Amino acid sequence: MQRMMIADSSDIVRKVGKRILSEIGFLVSEAGTAQEALTGCRATLPNFLIVDAGLDDALGLIASVRAMDRGKDVKIFYCVIETDLKKMMAGKRAGASDFLLKPFDRKILTSVFGGFAVAA
Template sequence: MQRFMITDNSDIVRKVGKRILSELDFLVSEASNAGEALQRCQAELPEYLIVDSGMEGALDLIAAIRAMEGGKEVKIYYCVVEADLKKLMAGKRAGATDFLLKPFDRKILTAVFGNRAIAA
């Protein structure tokens, strides 16, 4: 089972994401801030990671994960509220693999990640 981490300040976003992604056969963990996420990633890197762009330290977290051994293989999704080119470019420069628009729902998460859990 592939590991997936959701890093977001919002309890609701993490809970909803965890429920949907668990149903897609991912082993989902949560982090409420960048420090907690970094600590968990140092212990065990997930295959997938959602990082909220509005969270303090989000870009530093992405860069730190990319610098870890095996960190280049993690698929990091930078979660933005709107398609702000400046924010998207900052996420890409930090090392984000792709982007997700927030708020996400079952339809979006299933479309993006539905076939990936099975493919592993």
């Protein structure tokens, strides 16, 4: 089973994301802060990481995960509210693999991650 971590300060976003992604086959963990996410990644590195751009030290979290052993293998999705090229480029420079627009819903998450879940 593929492991996914959602790092977002919103309890509701994490809860909804976890429910949807669990239903399509991911083992999902949550983090409400960048430090909590980093601690979780050090314990068990996920295959996928969704990092909200609004999270304090989101870019530091991405860079720290990339610096870990096997951190280059993690697919990191930088989650932005709108297509903000400056913010997206900062995410890419920090090491984000791709982007995810918020708000997301079942259709979006299934479309983006559905193929990855069955590839476990």
